Amino acid sequence: xxxxxxxxxxxxxxxxxxxxxxxxxxxxxxxxxxxxxxxxxxxxxxxxxxxxxxxxxxxxxxxxxxxxxxxxxxxxxxxxxxxxxx
Numbered sequence: 001x002x003x004x005x006x007x008x009x010x011x012x013x014x015x016x017x018x019x020x021x022x023x024x025x026x027x028x029x030x031x032x033x034x035x036x037x038x039x040x041x042x043x044x045x046x047x048x049x050x051x052x053x054x055x056x057x058x059x060x061x062x063x064x065x066x067x068x069x070x071x072x073x074x075x076x077x078x079x080x081x082x083x084x085x086x
Contacts, residue, residue, distance in 0.1 A: 014055045
């Protein structure tokens with residue numbers, strides 16, 4: 001995917017994406033949406049965590065050379081989330 005060009009300046013890393021850029025560059029298919037919804041519900045993730053997962057999944061897909069985020073990229077990103085202590 002490389003460096004994403006924005007109007008103001010290029011993003012140097014996926015972590016710099018704004019919520020609008022996440023919506024544009026981190027689109028998921030139906031299976032990915034279902035997985036992320038289930039993870040958000042079961043893990044009690046916030047909107048901030050939601051965006052962080054998508055950015056990480058985009059990075060994992062980039063490292064693999066994949067143009068789209070696949071379910072296995074998303075699953076890997078979710079597994080890196082710290083577990084809440086009860």
